[in-house]
Amino acid sequence: MKQIFTSILILTSLISFGQNSTIDDLWKLYNSHDYKSVIEKAKPLLENEPNNLDLNSILGRTYTDLENYKEAIPCLDFTVKNDKNNSWQKAWALGYLGTCYYMMQKYDESEKSLNECINLNSTKNATNDAYVKSLLFGFNEFYKNWKIVETNNFRFHFQNMDDIEIEKYISLREKAFKEINVFFKSKLPKKIDFYVWESREDARRILRKNLGFANPDFCIVNTHYQQTIGHEMTHVISNYTSEITNKTRFINEGTAVCFDLSLQDRLIQVKNWMTTNNKQIDIKDYWKNGNEYAEEILYPLSGLFVKELLDNFGKEKFLEFFKSQTYENALLVFGDKLDKVIQAFENKTNK
């Protein structure tokens, strides 16, 4: 009898050891962003064990990261309802539910989930994450007097603007959206939540960032009311033109500048900067080390250069290249002519 008992004990501990190591492996895969492998491995396991909390939690978060919100919600819901210890699993599931509902434009449910996560206060990281998201998604007392106006492609939020100005503002942006998207032909997962701030200081205090900026993953733009019409919305629209595996600051900003619909003379801006700073332009360096350069020169220069790429290689080739925005990929897509274009561009700007 004792022997049988011991064997059962060993067997159970082997099974649970096996399970734990499987779950650990899945979390490792998840943390390395290998979402496709997580789904491949975890989905059949969940079919055998639909009430497994770990599997629901991992799959719910993975589906969310893959933007498959409909599949994510039941798994996350299960985790929230069945994590009786109110552990980190429940906290993160609530935070991820906040994302799913937000992307499905179910704003009330999103706010409720994020608040529940914050109030649960289970782990510091999950609480902070939910708090930051709730600010970004506009679920804060601070926004309660903002005017919300929904149009075909946007949900505008105005800090302080009168109705006549608002009408002008939104019709220009709707028109711009259509114009820009003739080029990108993107299908966005939701309307762009477009926050129009009157005060740069307020934005810095609330969001801890300088205006303007876009969060393409959430289709959110935060802008000062005087900023260009097209720049930030181009960041969002272009993000959905195809699956983008590699963004570089030089090309990504250059594209936003190129489509900002302002009539600023970028060549003069670049030349003035070169004279003031007594410097020449090396395109490949800006391309490779984009993060090291100030907006003041990187924006006009990259905008001019993206225009040059479009003029030389056309829309289809450009969009093919846009998926992976490195110089190396540009060489693959555009071929040997690329270096000649760069040379001619540098000769023109450096003279």
Ligand SMILES: [Zn+2]
């Ligand atoms: Zn930008």
